[in-house]
Amino acid sequence: MQNDHTQRQEPPARLSTDEARSAVGLNVVRWVLLISLVLAILALSTIWITGALTTPQPEHNGVVSGQATPAS
Helix, strand or coil: CHHHHHHHCCCCCCCCCCHHHCCCCHHHHHHHHHHHHHHHHHHHHHHHHHHHHHCCCCCCCCCCCCCCCCCC
């Protein structure tokens, strides 16, 4: 006793390249990835630079915390 859908076999679907890709060209994907990469780099660089500029800096001749003082 088999189901009706197992007895009927339909031929495999034949799709053109545009139909299989849903008509989205590869150039669009490349541009989206490129723009996203550039925006991510700019955002992370902005965060890093503003953090470095707003962090108080130690004096040039002062002791840096966490570093051993040289023996005289």
